[in-house]
Amino acid sequence: MSKQPNLYTDPSSDEVAARLRKYVLQCQKAAFERHDNFQIAVSGGSLPATLSKALLAPDDGTLDDKPQFSKWQIFFADERAVPLDHEDSNYGLLKKDLLDKIPPTTGSPTVFPINVKVLENTQEIADQYQEVLMNKFGGKDSVRLPLFDLILLGCGPDGHTCSLFPGHKLLREQDSWVAPIEDSPKPPARRITLTLPVVTHAVKIAFVATGGGKKDILKQILETEEGRSLPCGLVNEQAGDKVSWFTDGAATEGVSFPRKGSL
Numbered sequence: 482m483s484k485q486p487n488l489y490t491d492p493s494s495d496e497v498a499a500r501l502r503k504y505v506l507q508c509q510k511a512a513f514e515r516h517d518n519f520q521i522a523v524s525g526g527s528l529p530a531t532l533s534k535a536l537l538a539p540d541d542g543t544l545d546d547k548p549q550f551s552k553w554q555i556f557f558a559d560e561r562a563v564p565l566d567h568e569d570s571n572y573g574l575l576k577k578d579l580l581d582k583i584p585p586t587t588g589s590p591t592v593f594p595i596n597v598k599v600l601e602n603t604q605e606i607a608d609q610y611q612e613v614l615m616n617k618f619g620g621k622d623s624v625r626l627p628l629f630d631l632i633l634l635g636c637g638p639d640g641h642t643c644s645l646f647p648g649h650k651l652l653r654e655q656d657s658w659v660a661p662i663e664d665s666p667k668p669p670a671r672r673i674t675l676t677l678p679v680v681t682h683a684v685k686i687a688f689v690a691t692g693g694g695k696k697d698i699l700k701q702i703l704e705t706e707e708g709r710s711l712p713c714g715l716v717n718e719q720a721g722d723k724v725s726w727f728t729d730g731a732a733t734e735g736v737s738f739p740r741k742g743s744l
């Protein structure tokens with residue numbers, strides 16, 4: 482992929498959230514031009530807090546600046562094999578940081594958590610989640626891959642994204658849309674994740690990375706050959722300018738990769 486990802490750097494995390502809001506709402510508008518809903522996948526970690534700051538900010542009164550939550554379908558880019566109210570649950574985190582704070586008058590998104598009735602069997606969680614995607618995006622026989630309008634990703638300090646970890650065999654998965662992982666190097670060990678072909682197929686892909694703890698890995702991902710083979714680097718390589726990075730000054734200190742000005 483010759484086209485480069487877009488890198489946006491704002492001075493503070495509040496400004497990152499403001500830019501992210503604008504971007505997500507642009508993606509919402511583009512989605513409504515294609516169909517009547519907005520189908521997104523979200524990550525856990527630090528993302529839900531920034532997303533909440535972005536989406537719950539007051540709007541400017543125009544339709545383009547309003548999240549139309551009742552038309553949103555929210556899926557998970559990855560999830561841990563734990564109950565939904567467990568502190569490690571990505572659903573639980575999104576609920577606490579965002580879903581519970583959406584004013585009822587705004588309308589509620591439709592959210593697709595994992596089936597916790599099959600928690601003991603990671604393969605079964607993944608298979609059932611893939612079924613959910615097939616139902617919502619069309620059967621696996623009729624479409625090659627599910628086409629998310631937007632996937633919102635985090636970047637771990639080791640360069641992982643979703644539950645795709647550096648050097649892990651799951652990075653080579655080509656057939657499944659959703660895969661189990663039993664040996665995640667970051668606890669909890671058992672998780673499910675969207676696979677790389679699904680992530681890179683999305684209409685738009687956004688990484689959100691803020692804070693000084695991300696600066697070494699961002700420099701590596703954006704500026705080194707080695708970084709290009711890390712999971713975040715592979716998303717950049719395979720999806721090119723469909724990818725946008727939303728970062729603050731602390732996360733990109735010392736990064737000379739060219740910045741984009743406006744969205």
Ligand SMILES: O=C1O[C@H](COP(=O)(O)O)[C@@H](O)[C@H](O)[C@H]1O
Pocket residue numbers: 523524525526527528559560571634635636637638641642643644667
């Ligand atoms: O384990 C996970 O980590 C990544 C990155 O988290 P962050 O706290 O460094 O932003 C996250 O994107 C993923 O969803 C989660 O399961």
